[in-house]
Amino acid sequence: MARDAPADGAAVIGRSLPRKEDLPLLTGRSCFVDDLQRPDALHLAVLRSPHAHARITAIDASTAQADPHVVDVVTSRDLPQPLPRIPMRMYPLPGMELALQPPFADGVVRYSGEPVAAVIASSRYAAEDALSSIDVEYEPLEPVLDPWTAADADTTRLHDTLESNLAGEIHIAWGDADAAFAEADVVVRERLSCQRHGAVPLEPRGLLAELDPGSGRLTVWGAAKVVHTNRRILARMLGLGEEQVRFIELDVGGGFGGRGEFYPEDFIVPWCAARLRRPVAWTEDREENLRALNHSREQVHDVEVALRADGTLLAMRDRFVMNTGAYVRTHGSVVPGMTAALLPGPYRWDAYDCTARQVLTNKTPAGTYRAPGRYEANFVRERMIDIAARRLGRDPADLRRQNLIAADAMPYEVGTHTDGHPVVFDSGDYGLLLDKGLRTFGYDEMLRWRAEGASHGRRRGLGVGYFVEKSGIARWEYARVGLDADGETVVHVGSASVGQGVDTVLAQVCAETLGVSYDDVTVRHGDTDTVPEGMGSFGSRASMLGGSAVARAADVLRGRLLELAAERLEVSPDDLTISGDRVVARGAPAVGVPLADLAGEPDLEEEAHFDSPDMAFPYGLHCVALEVDTDTGGMEIHRYAVTYDVGRAINPKLVEGQIVGGVAQGLGGALLEEFAYDASGQLVAGSFMDYLLPTAGEVPPVRVLVTEDAPTPLNPLGVKGAGEGGTAAAGAVIANALSDALGSDATALPLTPERVLRMAGAAEHPKELERTG
Numbered sequence: 001m002a003r004d005a006p007a008d009g010a011a012v013i014g015r016s017l018p019r020k021e022d023l024p025l026l027t028g029r030s031c032f033v034d035d036l037q038r039p040d041a042l043h044l045a046v047l048r049s050p051h052a053h054a055r056i057t058a059i060d061a062s063t064a065q066a067d068p069h070v071v072d073v074v075t076s077r078d079l080p081q082p083l084p085r086i087p088m089r090m091y092p093l094p095g096m097e098l099a100l101q102p103p104f105a106d107g108v109v110r111y112s113g114e115p116v117a118a119v120i121a122s123s124r125y126a127a128e129d130a131l132s133s134i135d136v137e138y139e140p141l142e143p144v145l146d147p148w149t150a151a152d153a154d155t156t157r158l159h160d161t162l163e164s165n166l167a168g169e170i171h172i173a174w175g176d177a178d179a180a181f182a183e184a185d186v187v188v189r190e191r192l193s194c195q196r197h198g199a200v201p202l203e204p205r206g207l208l209a210e211l212d213p214g215s216g217r218l219t220v221w222g223a224a225k226v227v228h229t230n231r232r233i234l235a236r237m238l239g240l241g242e243e244q245v246r247f248i249e250l251d252v253g254g255g256f257g258g259r260g261e262f263y264p265e266d267f268i269v270p271w272c273a274a275r276l277r278r279p280v281a282w283t284e285d286r287e288e289n290l291r292a293l294n295h296s297r298e299q300v301h302d303v304e305v306a307l308r309a310d311g312t313l314l315a316m317r318d319r320f321v322m323n324t325g326a327y328v329r330t331h332g333s334v335v336p337g338m339t340a341a342l343l344p345g346p347y348r349w350d351a352y353d354c355t356a357r358q359v360l361t362n363k364t365p366a367g368t369y370r371a372p373g374r375y376e377a378n379f380v381r382e383r384m385i386d387i388a389a390r391r392l393g394r395d396p397a398d399l400r401r402q403n404l405i406a407a408d409a410m411p412y413e414v415g416t417h418t419d420g421h422p423v424v425f426d427s428g429d430y431g432l433l434l435d436k437g438l439r440t441f442g443y444d445e446m447l448r449w450r451a452e453g454a455s456h457g458r459r460r461g462l463g464v465g466y467f468v469e470k471s472g473i474a475r476w477e478y479a480r481v482g483l484d485a486d487g488e489t490v491v492h493v494g495s496a497s498v499g500q501g502v503d504t505v506l507a508q509v510c511a512e513t514l515g516v517s518y519d520d521v522t523v524r525h526g527d528t529d530t531v532p533e534g535m536g537s538f539g540s541r542a543s544m545l546g547g548s549a550v551a552r553a554a555d556v557l558r559g560r561l562l563e564l565a566a567e568r569l570e571v572s573p574d575d576l577t578i579s580g581d582r583v584v585a586r587g588a589p590a591v592g593v594p595l596a597d598l599a600g601e602p603d604l605e606e607e608a609h610f611d612s613p614d615m616a617f618p619y620g621l622h623c624v625a626l627e628v629d630t631d632t633g634g635m636e637i638h639r640y641a642v643t644y645d646v647g648r649a650i651n652p653k654l655v656e657g658q659i660v661g662g663v664a665q666g667l668g669g670a671l672l673e674e675f676a677y678d679a680s681g682q683l684v685a686g687s688f689m690d691y692l693l694p695t696a697g698e699v700p701p702v703r704v705l706v707t708e709d710a711p712t713p714l715n716p717l718g719v720k721g722a723g724e725g726g727t728a729a730a731g732a733v734i735a736n737a738l739s740d741a742l743g744s745d746a747t748a749l750p751l752t753p754e755r756v757l758r759m760a761g762a763a764e765h766p767k768e769l770e771r772t773g
Helices: 062-066 124-131 177-183 227-238 264-276 286-292 334-342 374-392 396-403 430-441 443-452 502-514 542-569 652-671 730-742 753-759
Strands: 011-013 042-048 054-060 070-075 115-121 135-140 166-174 186-194 206-211 218-223 245-249 280-283 299-307 313-323 351-359 412-418 421-425 458-468 476-483 489-493 521-525 576-579 582-585 588-594 605-611 619-629 635-645 702-707
Touching (some): 042 264, 070 264, 115 124, 166 334, 166 412, 177 351, 264 280, 396 430, 443 619, 443 635, 542 576, 576 588, 635 652, 652 702
Parallel strands (some): 635 702
Antiparallel strands (some): 186 299, 206 218, 299 313, 412 421, 458 619, 476 489, 476 605
């Protein structure tokens, strides 16, 4: 259905939705099993709990088992005992292992959508039909939903293995915060909250698993993001050696943190394939995707900032809770840990005191989503800076400039840590980027635009938001570079493709290092039989770590090729270079050896690992100008700009694409998206009629400036990650601009029309309000 086009390229947010009957059906069903041409595969469907919290008293699957199209029905009783639990792969805290998720509910269901049983049948349709004939008796229990009170002593416990619903706690502090607040001229206090939303990739998950009866090896297609880690997890849960399991990555329609982690289905499908000795396939529909894939972002902060009257930041103190849902999943404490570590941002502080509490509730388990923990931290910190600026009568950009960490202070030890590892900003000129970012946005022009005023019932506002991102997490990556029989270059790398253009970037790195043509480089990844090890792609690490590993291997291979050619030409390797498909003499390109002639040499392949114990920290600025309609709560984004320093941009167009795509997701979180639950713990945003995503009609043109003023010294390419900066400050900058327009403070996301009207003092507006998008 066509939408009205806004004037001058502005994005309109806050319009009425079309009627349901006018919308196309969006199933989100993956068809990769058909692409693999496996008509012999059995199909699996998962029976999920309709309750948020209940005890399972009986399961009767006899009717389903009698169905001639059904091959098997499995529940927790059929799995190895004691039930295997899905382990954490990152940032565990003591005691979290007591709240890990089993593949099927262990007698108690703890969120609506938790797997209870699975049907394996001749077709997906038969499997889905058979689910309705399984009779499960539930004894409902009181759901726990409020994260702020979840860990109270008198709250129902979700896990008998734990003393409370507190899964973990992180405390980071330096300096004397009490003294700083005592001497402060201005103290700003707020409760700020970020809502639960998530990745919602274009293509839901899918798996195909098959046991080879001859070798006893299990092959799983459909792995993503961290194929080697997930192979290790599955092998251990099945009691197999890693060499008995092969994982193969396929093309995926988006990852964004949620896709590619190890979920219950990642055990259930291969286990059923091994049990039945038949290939078993499962594809996730959109309703399952919204209920079962990791949710993210839900945090509530009680935060205060102390300042001097001249605007000098003194101290920040924060107590926040993160709603981790019913179980601790593979990320452990990554999300609250990143929030606590990067909440100080690009500013100087004399003191900092932060306590993060990760609590369990009867909601879908939570994990990472693009800029995990930082989207929330940036919203909290940048909102507090803006509130302080208004309190002091200062320009928000000027107050930020006054307190930025100086370029000559780099590397800068922040005083926080991630999983015990100190956060040290490696390089950066924050003041320079602020100036460039404001010029790119046209800050002075937009100040005049705001001062001009809008038509009746409309108000204008500006927002800025500074952020520091992280990249290169998990410290190492593997690569192998060699020549095929035709003399063309083949790269094998432990990084994975989740749509971020990793093949292009790594081919560029290899071509530039080796001296060959980009068109003659093939990048392969994601098959554990051909790539023996790797850490995968997450946390903006592929270019920084994977690229550096490729460069190192290519450099060694280049040296070998020059030596081999030198022997044939009877010259020094120093007198040769590689140009295209030949090794040639410097200054005499007619003299040389084709690479194809050298390809027959034995073991003409070089492996390399690149290890960086420290992360790199890209940084940037979001700016927005918007106009809000105080009659409807709708908004028009007049101008949006992002300036981002990534150290070195290997492919600037890909970086720009990452930024623009990230802005779209960040705006969705700022304005539209929310996994809302009712009082019984049911997800009431389980379809695209209720879970609203931004479309091309809502996403504005984005002015992008990619800078390379601060290459990192931590890797030979000078590269920092670029995948998350477009999202990182979007919630903060929209909230700041809206607050500027209305003269009242946005304290919670998303900024729906209803919330905007309350901010504008129009909660009793006579118009019937519609949830708009």
